[in-house]
Amino acid sequence: MTKHTYDFGLIGNCAFLGLIGTDTAVRWLCWPRFDSSFVFGSLLDEKKGGEYSIRPADESLSFSSRQYYRSNTNVLCTEITAPDGSYRVTDFAPRFQQYERYYKPLMFIRKVEPLAGSPRVRVACRPVGQYGELELSRRRSSNHIAFLGLEEEIRLTTNIPLTYVLDEEDFVLNETKYLVMTYGAPLEAPLESTAERFLRSTIDYWRIWVKSTSISNFRQDQVIRSALALKIHQYEDTGAIIAASTTSLPEAPGSTRNWDYRYCWMRDTYYILTAFNNIGHFEEMERYFHYIANISTKIKGKYQPLYGISGKSELVEQELPLAGYLGNQPVRIGNDAYTHIQNDVYGQVLVALLPLYVDCRFLDPERPNPEKLVFETLGLIDATMDQPDAGLWEFRNLAQYHCYTYLFHWAGSHAARKVARSLGNQEMEARAERLMQAAADHIEQCYNPELGAYTNAIGSPHLDASSMQLILMGYLDPSSERARTHLAALEKELKTPEGLFYRYRHADDFGTPETTFLICSFWYVEALASVGRVEEAITEFEKLTTYTNHLGLLSEDVDAKTGSQWGNFPQAYSHVGLVNAAYRIAQKLAKPNFI
Template sequence: MSTHPDLNIKHTYDMGLIGNCAYLALIKKDTSVSWLCWPRFDSSFVFGSLLDTEKGGEYSIKPAVGDFSTHQYYLENTNVLCTEVECATGRYRVTDFAPRFPQYDRYYKPLMFIRKVEPLAGEPVICVTCNPVGDYGKIQLSRRRSSNHIAFLGLEEEVRLTTDIPLTYVLDRQSFVLNETRYLVMTYGAPLEAPLDSTAERFLRETVQYWLRWVKSTSISNFYQTQVIRSALALKIHQYEDTGAIIAATTTSLPEAPGSGRNWDYRFCWMRDTYYILTAFNNIGHFEELERYFHYIANISAKIHDKYQPLYGISGTSELIEKELDHLEGYRGNKPVRIGNDAYTHIQNDVYGQVLVALLPLYVDKRFVNPERANPEKLLAEALNMIKATMNIPDAGLWEFRNIAQYHCYTYLFHWAGSNAARKVARSLRNPEMEALANELIRESAQKIEDCFDPKRGAYTNAIGSPHLDASTIQLIMMGYLDPASDVANTHLEALEKELKTPEGLFYRYRHADDFGTPETTFLICSFWYVEALACVGRVADAIREFEKLITYTNHLGLLSEDVDARTGSQWGNFPQAYSHVGLVNAAYRIAKKLDTPNFV
């Protein structure tokens, strides 16, 4: 049954994110776990009420009866989430976290979800419901009761709930008085085989300390530091540490706009995001994440011999077959629910330049000593030859049009930027032949970009021969193709403002029709690109003003979605969107650098 919201009411994702670089979970304000996929980011959910309130299972710690109010917050500078609940009988707090801390010269990051429930006032009467499911809600798990835990059976490995709450209360969904602190530890595979309360407390203490140390080790200016820290923390746990991959978002199939059909699976690693993500980690001074992601990209690059795909799985998997799950109702009735993403079959020729720009530091940054990488001449030569081979081939572009192929300006920008990166590496390797090829491709791609120029508007269109403007061309300024001090940089930015910017400071990707009609919501990353471009061209006061508008579009915890409805300020699209948080980090960095420069105005 469709439960589309009133489109005049502001919609936000009232959920908090936890994770430990092995899994991610979303917890609603009412304590219910609306999303948790095990054993990997891209696995089926074991709790997925986000996409189906009946088939998605349930894991909640709610008052037994009556209305209640809640307050949800993070322990400062951590990914540890607290939800305080007040009801007629009292008040209590649920602390949710995914353990992560150093142990034996490695990070301990088990598939373990810990919930601490403590009374704060009165004698709250609560009810614990725990009903995990399998295969996207198709499998109902059987339950086996043991002395101190409940085993849920039917998946490849056992899901176990270990708790000091009487098991009868949990199994029968029976209410009880919370008069002392209780613990619930859910595991996938290896169970908890240690004292419950002392272990949970130690894991909580060490996890809090880990996140506090991680934040202290970041290089973040004072410019909206709180917002940048939250974005950095969210971005960090979107990295699947086992391989180094960073996924685009936690979820699948949250619609870009209600009823739009633009419901996609974002639990994969897009090559187009690589440069911006690495830039964000570099901007906050986090080398470890940077290096892991480099190695993920380098491992993919070493296996490629004909063409790059736009995206890959977190293990480097190339086949991501898209399927529609008709048995699920979808978020608020928005079908279809999709897993996999057909965009892996698309032609997006900007990926070759993206890879070259992303991998450049491996070969020129002196911090990388003997990095694990393929033969640099071979990798660079292959990528350059791919740029050469695709110079006159239309593609789906950055926005992955499904039935439209054009000669996109953004693609040629990354041909240009990638060739510039390759030229730097060629010089460091003393390879004149590679340098000559790079120079040739720099000239060719620059000419293609100029073929997109519309002299009447003083702006670059989205593709050769197209009249349409596209927010991706903001990157012409940020990537250094256009001199920020030039007249054309300013006229180009002003033309984009006129056509794509809303009065609220939000940016559409484009305003022309695509495979699904005309986009209804704005795309947050474009809005942050706009802020960066304003800073680049010296409009720093404007950049600050627009940045301050954008940070009002977070949810109650500072988390960002993919899309925003400019009219209502509603959040839409997959959530939390790593790319949006990357945009915030990079925009704040760009402004801060300008503020640190004397006479910036």
């Protein structure tokens, strides 16, 4: 079997995201929000997905492509070499500081430069609406084309003759051309000079952001690319961070495990905030804190596993009449996981919000009342302590008493105890300690002495990669014999010869998982470092970096046999895993015996 990779580059500015193919085609772009309908979505349907490309005029002739980022930025370059010449397309979403705020418009800029010869190119621009069901009408003006039919106007302003764009006729590229596409507010300024100024300002912004990143020398290039990708998965308007920019890219071909990941999962909260903390980015943490805190003040009896980027609760799942990625159906929008019971979310929230109440850097007088929030969340842990749930992996038709859930009951109660001590609240401290002990008692019921390991749930014989968190969260002493045997059992059961990790190997609602889950592999690297197997951790980390695409971007899943990328892409969770694993290794290398 051939190796499948997602041959796309990611652009974004914390207001929108786009995926650009190596042939310059915009394969995915949703406007006006991360979770809106695509305006370009050929990723999921070549016919209904519209098109926006700047290809060689004669596509019957072969051409080569080279795609790369401007160093330390989210500015993407695609160079095309055809028989008649070569050219470069620079794609970016403007982002920079202006008037004491971040300027992050719904504006997508493409700069097209001839590099050699006399390349002839053809520009196609056909945005669509309502997930391909709505064809937009066009209105030609003096220097732009308006696309009409959505709530707001899409406008393409360009110095390419509009006739060539409207008729999709080829022309010789003998000077630099610019295309500025906007949603809503149009560009009402000089085209060339404004595009160049925005490009310089955006490059400067990203390079300054990278300079402010606190990372070690260990694999800096991979950490920087992951940090840049993770940054633009934050919807800055609310602070939400989505799991991925796409929907319905299958976890494995034909698996029907095709999900919409353009939402904010509570289960990811702790890991995402840890990653931002590990790279020293306070602003992103604070915005995300406020998103989570906002949700925590309006819940009705329980937290959901996920919410919309606006905090929306109902994310009703629908299937769309689209061809699907490489024919993989169904294509889904929405995600019924919002209806699931996942009781680990309460501990996740407490651990994630802990710095808001005990870190002296947070001085926001408008933050939620800590005692009320912590008391209420502890109450939810108490109420669900003896209830089964769907677990971390969101089993749709199976409820168990999951070890991972009890770990976060324990960790959340541990965090609440710290808050209580900082506030001098003895009643809260006592309740937190009682719940810590209750959670620990349940975790110990998952221990299987024959395996020398903790199983995925009370009474279950199955192992689960998420139980590596027992070591990483500090429940198990990394230097203990129990930590060593537990990790060894997980290696034996879930690790592939290539060093990748399955989430689990037992059947679920959709059969037995076919592909490995990349975040679990990075957890393994962290666990190796934690227990002192640092050289092995470095070796395994190096292996994992070979599963990126040509730009260093990671998917959700990897086929161990072929090295193929599958699942939604890019996957924020995978990039979080890389950042945290690199940080854990760097910490170990910084100790005297590794210098």
